[in-house]
Amino acid sequence: METKKQEEHYLSSLKNALRILNSFSMDEPEKKISEISSSLGLNKSTVSRTMATLASEGFVYKDPETKKYRLGLSILTLSGVVNSSMDIHRESQPILNRLVETLGETAHISVLDHLDVIYLHKVECNHPVRFLTHVGRRNPAYCTSSGKVLLAYSNDDVLDRVIEKGLNKYCKNTITNPKLLRAHLLEVKKNGYASSVEEILDGVTSIAAPIFDFRGNVIAALSVVGPKQRLQSHKIQSIAKKVISAALEVSARLGYRRR
Amino acid sequence: METKKQEEHYLSSLKNALRILNSFSMDEPEKKISEISSSLGLNKSTVSRTMATLASEGFVYKDPETKKYRLGLSILTLSGVVNSSMDIHRESQPILNRLVETLGETAHISVLDHLDVIYLHKVECNHPVRFLTHVGRRNPAYCTSSGKVLLAYSNDDVLDRVIEKGLNKYCKNTITNPKLLRAHLLEVKKNGYASSVEEILDGVTSIAAPIFDFRGNVIAALSVVGPKQRLQSHKIQSIAKKVISAALEVSARLGYRRR
DNA sequence: ACCATTGTTTCACATAGTGAAACAATTATA
DNA sequence: TATAATTGTTTCACTATGTGAAACAATGGT
Secondary structure (H helix, E strand, O other): OOOOOHHHHOOHHHHHHHHHHHHOOOOOOEEOHHHHHHHHOOOHHHHHHHHHHHHHOOOEEEOOOOOOEEEOHHHHHHHHHHHHOOHHHHHHHHHHHHHHHHHOOEEEEEEEEOOEEEEEEEEOOOOOOOOOOOOOOEEEHHHOHHHHHHHHOOOHHHHHHHHHHOOOOOOOOOOOOHHHHHHHHHHHHHHOOEEEEOOOOOOEEEEEEEEEOOOOOEEEEEEEEEEOOOOOHHHHHHHHHHHHHHHHHHHHHOOOOOO | OOHHHHHOOOOHHHHHHHHHHHHOOOOOOEEOHHHHHHHHOOOHHHHHHHHHHHHHOOOEEEOOOOOOEEEOHHHHHHHHHHHHOOHHHHHHHHHHHHHHHHHOOEEEEEEEEOOEEEEEEEEOOOOOOOOOOOOOOEEEHHHOHHHHHHHHOOOHHHHHHHHHHOOOOOOOOOOOOHHHHHHHHHHHHHHOOEEEEOOOOOOEEEEEEEEEOOOOOEEEEEEEEEEOOOOOHHHHHHHHHHHHHHHHHHHHHOOOOOO
C-alpha cells in the first residue's frame, strides 16, 4: 500500500464504468454484457451491475429488441451543455455558415486533446459527396491540416510526444519522417495555414488556420475539408486566404487584437 | 415487481458520479468541488476523488484558471457516437436542410424521454433572431408542438403520468386542464400535426409532425420553431403541410410505407 | 500579516463492490 | 420438442474499497 502511486487512488468501480462508456465507438455503437466483459477483462456480474446503474441515469439504454446496450440520451444532453458553454462554438457559428456558403465545402472547428485533434463543431455543406467526419471524432494530429496547425503553434514537447508515439503512414502523403515533420510545421507557422492532401485518407484535402484567444494563444483551428477534385492544388492558396480571414474573424470575436 | 429491488443493487459511487455529471447544465456549466458537495449532499472528499477519476477519463476537465470543473471532451466524443449511430439523424439531415431553406426557420428532430421532449438534431436558420434551443435540451412535452405530437401518438399511460405529474402554466397559452389537454391531443392526432403558440415561451411558435418507422410507430417528431411574428397564425396551416410532408419523407427513408 | 474558504490527503472503519457459482432466461442445435 | 449452450441476473461470503472526519495544504480576501 505504501509504494503505490497517487494516481492509483481512483475509484475503481467508477473507472470501470467510464472505460466501458469510452469503449463505445462508431464501429461498436452497441454491445452485449458478455462482449464488454471479455473485451475489458471485467467480471460479468460487475458489468451487469455497472450497466444497470448507467442505465438508471440515462447514460446507456438497453435496446429491448436486440438486448444490446447503446449510449443514452444523457450523453446528448450533456454534449449540449459542453457546446453551449463554449464561447468558440457560439462565436464561430455565423462565420462558419458564411464560409461554407462561399466555398461550398464542410467546415470544422477543432482542438488538440492529448495528441489528437478532436472536432468540436461542424457545419456541413450541401454537396451530395461528403465525408464521414462527425463532432467528437478524433484524428491523429500530424496528418490533418487542423492538427498540423495546432501542433505548429503548441509547445515543442507536444510535438516530441507525437513523434515519440510514432508516425504511421495512413495514406500516400502522410509525413512519417520526424525531421521533415518538424520542418513542415515551421513552414506552417510561417505561412499561417496548413494544407493536407491525401495525408490521412485517399482523395481527401483539407485546409486549416489558427484561431487565437484574447491573449494571442492558439486555442483551436478552423478547417475546410473536401474531395481532392474540388479542392484542387492550384486553388489551395486562395482558399487558404479565406480560411485564414474567417479564423481571424472568430479570433476577433474572442477578443484577439492583431498587433 | 423488479423496480424496487434493483435500486439496491446500484453501485453507489458510480451513481454519485453520474448524478454529478447530470447536474451540469446550461445554467451551471462549471462548478467547484464545494458547490457540488453541498448541492448534492456528498462529502467533500468523495466529490474530490470522484472528480479526479472523471477527469482521468476525460469526462470532466479542470479549468486551470478558475479551478472549476466543466464537462470534458469525452462527452463530445460519445455524443458523436450517439448521433452517428442513429438512422434518423443521418436520414433527416438533407430533408431538414431543405425545409430550413424554404421556410427560413430552425428545424428540429425530437423524441420523448420519460415525460420530456429532447432535441436530437437541429438545423439552424440564418435569421439573426433565433432561440436558445440546443441539441440535448429537455422541455416538458405537453407545451411544445413536438411533445404534443409525441404524446398524441403514444400510449395512454404516458399521458396519464404527464398529467399526474402536473401541468404547469409556463406561458399564457399553456394547457393546464387535463380534460382540455386530452381533447386537444385527439385533435392533434386527427390533424396529423400540432402547433404551439406561446405555450412555453412568450413570442414563440412551433409546428410539428410525426415521423414513423417501418412498422408505422411514431418514433420522433419533426418541428420548426420561430418567433410568433414570423410564424403567424394564418400561415400555420400551410406551414404545417410542409412540415408534414418533410416528416413523411424522413419516415419513408426509415422504411415507412403509407397504407 | 491574518483569517476564511476550499481542495487534497490521511486514516480507521464499515460498507459496498467483487468474483464464483447458482439460478434464470434465451437462443441454438439436434 | 427436447437438449445443450450461451448469456444475463442474483446470491452469498469475503475483503478490498469507498467513505467521512479531521488534518493538512493551498489559495484568496480583507
